[in-house]
Amino acid sequence: MGVMMDRLLDAVVAAQNPSVLGLDTRIEYFPERFAEAYDLTTLDGAAEAIADFNQILIDAVCDIVPAVKVQAAYYEMYGVAGMEAFFDTLDYAKRKGMAVIADVKRNDIGSTATAYSAAYLGRTALSGAEAQAFPADFVTVNPYLGTDGIEPFVRDCATYKKGVFVLVKTSNPSGREIQDLDTGGCTLYERVGDLVAGWGAGLIGSRGYSSVGAVVGATCPEEGAALRKRLPTVCFLLPGYGAQGATAEGLAGCFDEEGLGAVVNASRSLQCAWKRMPGENDFAKATRHVAIAMKRDICTALNEAGRGRWK
Amino acid sequence: MGVMMDRLLDAVVAAQNPSVLGLDTRIEYFPERFAEAYDLTTLDGAAEAIADFNQILIDAVCDIVPAVKVQAAYYEMYGVAGMEAFFDTLDYAKRKGMAVIADVKRNDIGSTATAYSAAYLGRTALSGAEAQAFPADFVTVNPYLGTDGIEPFVRDCATYKKGVFVLVKTSNPSGREIQDLDTGGCTLYERVGDLVAGWGAGLIGSRGYSSVGAVVGATCPEEGAALRKRLPTVCFLLPGYGAQGATAEGLAGCFDEEGLGAVVNASRSLQCAWKRMPGENDFAKATRHVAIAMKRDICTALNEAGRGRWK
Numbered sequence: 001m002g003v004m005m006d007r008l009l010d011a012v013v014a015a016q017n018p019s020v021l022g023l024d025t026r027i028e029y030f031p032e033r034f035a036e037a038y039d040l041t042t043l044d045g046a047a048e049a050i051a052d053f054n055q056i057l058i059d060a061v062c063d064i065v066p067a068v069k070v071q072a073a074y075y076e077m078y079g080v081a082g083m084e085a086f087f088d089t090l091d092y093a094k095r096k097g098m099a100v101i102a103d104v105k106r107n108d109i110g111s112t113a114t115a116y117s118a119a120y121l122g123r124t125a126l127s128g129a130e131a132q133a134f135p136a137d138f139v140t141v142n143p144y145l146g147t148d149g150i151e152p153f154v155r156d157c158a159t160y161k162k163g164v165f166v167l168v169k170t171s172n173p174s175g176r177e178i179q180d181l182d183t184g185g186c187t188l189y190e191r192v193g194d195l196v197a198g199w200g201a202g203l204i205g206s207r208g209y210s211s212v213g214a215v216v217g218a219t220c221p222e223e224g225a226a227l228r229k230r231l232p233t234v235c236f237l238l239p240g241y242g243a244q245g246a247t248a249e250g251l252a253g254c255f256d257e258e259g260l261g262a263v264v265n266a267s268r269s270l271q272c273a274w275k276r277m278p279g280e281n282d283f284a285k286a287t288r289h290v291a292i293a294m295k296r297d298i299c300t301a302l303n304e305a306g307r308g309r310w311k
Numbered sequence: 312m313g314v315m316m317d318r319l320l321d322a323v324v325a326a327q328n329p330s331v332l333g334l335d336t337r338i339e340y341f342p343e344r345f346a347e348a349y350d351l352t353t354l355d356g357a358a359e360a361i362a363d364f365n366q367i368l369i370d371a372v373c374d375i376v377p378a379v380k381v382q383a384a385y386y387e388m389y390g391v392a393g394m395e396a397f398f399d400t401l402d403y404a405k406r407k408g409m410a411v412i413a414d415v416k417r418n419d420i421g422s423t424a425t426a427y428s429a430a431y432l433g434r435t436a437l438s439g440a441e442a443q444a445f446p447a448d449f450v451t452v453n454p455y456l457g458t459d460g461i462e463p464f465v466r467d468c469a470t471y472k473k474g475v476f477v478l479v480k481t482s483n484p485s486g487r488e489i490q491d492l493d494t495g496g497c498t499l500y501e502r503v504g505d506l507v508a509g510w511g512a513g514l515i516g517s518r519g520y521s522s523v524g525a526v527v528g529a530t531c532p533e534e535g536a537a538l539r540k541r542l543p544t545v546c547f548l549l550p551g552y553g554a555q556g557a558t559a560e561g562l563a564g565c566f567d568e569e570g571l572g573a574v575v576n577a578s579r580s581l582q583c584a585w586k587r588m589p590g591e592n593d594f595a596k597a598t599r600h601v602a603i604a605m606k607r608d609i610c611t612a613l614n615e616a617g618r619g620r621w622k
Contacts (some may be wrong), residue, residue: 027437027438031433035438039397041440046437072425073417073419073424076427080391116388127357133387142416143489144490145486145489146489172420176457177458178454182495207456305485
């Protein structure tokens, strides 16, 4: 069977593309022609539009982009209807064969972490039955509560062949207030990175990476390259490409010499591609166009940096 | 108007009770007589039962317990239907006049934290309209991303008279792996506590506490007492009383000399009160009985420790 991280990396190799389509969908991202079919004055109408917009973008790129990352905050803000759009988006991407990352950044004490893990990775125990609450292949989690807040996720990764990405070094400016603190010989994020490597030690797949990955901001290229060396079994999810300012050259160091070990998320630049292509009336085509440009940009930078031989 | 933390502490004083009813509802908590009216083999049926069970417990104690804490994980695990039960529970508690803490432990980079804050504290911007996604007075948040992951919540606390509780020192055993690390002269949790005090500096109410509070595990009494001295403007939310093993004596040090500065959550011991009272057929009465015993236990310990004069 292998582990989930193998499946993700196999999909990356098959598509020759380490990109992830981020769906942080906001109603401001809709072209007018699309928006006018919906009642965007209500939570229900906005949520319906978001789910439909996402499906169109998934259809536009699912044959060339191996994974999708769906940011829960932008669905929770539309209430229960938003959570339905969240479910529908995860479910649709999964049915289209993409690896599905539920970007929920959850965490809590062990018993509660067990409930969160059931919600996204495992199964919810019912009376003489069980069910899947939200269909995801990966979740993102926060490490502040230590091992017993992570273990339930790791257990479900083993049982259900799923994966997690633990926040290690985030892409936002003030992440360093906490994460860069010197904790005696190394920073907090390095220490968390070491814990992540340990948590995944039993789930290393045939490509050398475990199903317990790390979120590493693509906006900190030097730290990312150093973490790549420090954590040879930990695959990175790199947010921040595009709108947040990270470049393909900067993130090449987060990949290993074969060109694996990381996937790169872009949200706004893909979702709002139509804004940069005034002549293109079809926003889905614009997203596909920018997705292809992103793949080329990253693969060229990886080839030039000697990180694999990408087509 | 004052700040949200004033409203919470005013309610505590009025009820002469610093307890919080935790609703970490699980179907195993239902007495058979209650459960048999629902189809607990499906997510929808379980979620419906959870919402009803919560309403009965809220009705049972809303005149004597000033606040409720609803743990999102136990709702997310029932999928979209569970999120509807989450909404209904927050909404019902609010309508019953309780202070409502959405225990979601969310956090992310600034733009995404803005969306989370809109979901729970602020308003969701729609096309020429706005709406409230989930009705809460407080949310719990995680500090790992530093100031810009917290600022959106603090902004909404000011605009909408709301509050947050930031994870500082958690009640679980492995919290110390991260939180107790020496970061050069103080531990990480002390440093996070200092940040929390700073984040709330503009939101201090007439009782001397800001609307930016801290989650401090009641399972670590010595650290709690030291934090009380270190952070005189930060109100604590103390989980861990009862089932997690914290005692009233142990948590007295988390209160100030007037007996304020903290609220104490109990979930399982209140929700499953009927299991400890085999003669009582009415589970709501059992919860009320245990809630009164909890109030007496805490107030007695506070009086004995010279932390206010509680009736």
